Amino acid sequence: MHAVSPEGELILLVFLLLVSAFASGSEVGFLSVSLSHARRLSADGVRAASVLAFLLRHRSLALSTFLIAITASNYTAERLAVGFAIGIDPRLGPPVAYVVMLFVVLLFCEVLPIQHAARHPEKTALRAAVPTSAVAV
Numbered sequence: 679m680h681a682v683s684p685e686g687e688l689i690l691l692v693f694l695l696l697v698s699a700f701a702s703g704s705e706v707g708f709l710s711v712s713l714s715h716a717r718r719l720s721a722d723g724v725r726a727a728s729v730l731a732f733l734l735r736h737r738s739l740a741l742s743t744f745l746i747a748i749t750a751s752n753y754t755a756e757r758l759a760v761g762f763a764i765g766i767d768p769r770l771g772p773p774v775a776y777v778v779m780l781f782v783v784l785l786f787c788e789v790l791p792i793q794h795a796a797r798h799p800e801k802t803a804l805r806a807a808v809p810t811s812a813v814a815v
Contacts, residue, residue, distance in 0.1 A: 684765070687758050694755040695787055701747035703791030704810060707802025708733065708740055710795070719804070730807035733814070743814045752783055 682690070713734040719727035733740040756779045763771030795802040 684762065687762060691755050691758045691762075694751040694758070695782065698748050698751040698755070698783065698787040699791040700806070700809075701744045701751070702788050703795040703802055704806030705741070705744040705748075706792050706795035707799045707806060708744070708810075710799030711803040715800070716803075719800075724804065726804045726807045729811050730803055733807060733811060739814050740810055743810055747813070748787075752787065755779065755783070 708730075711730065711734070713731060716727050716731040716734055720731055756776070759775040759779045760772045763775035765771070767774075
């Protein structure tokens with residue numbers, strides 16, 4: 679018996695994929711902005727810039743947070759997808775779920791967020807600074 683309904687698992691799966699996409703893009707944005715630029719933005723009154731400057735001074739904290747978020751969300755999302763697929767077809771479900779999740783994670787959680795962040799690094803880094811600092815490990 680499941681503790682969470684199939685609909686709940688699907689919602690959790692989508693949430694985990696969004697976390698992965700957010701963390702992947704944020705990492706690229708973060709790595710593309712210099713500390714001096716973040717300090718300049720902070721001096722200009724951009725509120726999230728001081729948080730970004732803090733994270734840039736503590737790069738290992740931010741990078742480990744991104745790494746853990748990406749790895750944990752991708753692993754858990756794939757596990758949920760395979761579990762859901764087993765309920766549909768125990769024999770063919772897992773390999774199909776694996777291939778589908780591979781495509782979804784690569785395209786929607788890696789390639790597209792990274793391309794977006796590479797085009798808009800400052801905006802991405804600033805938007806990610808406060809949530810990243812809130813969950814930093």
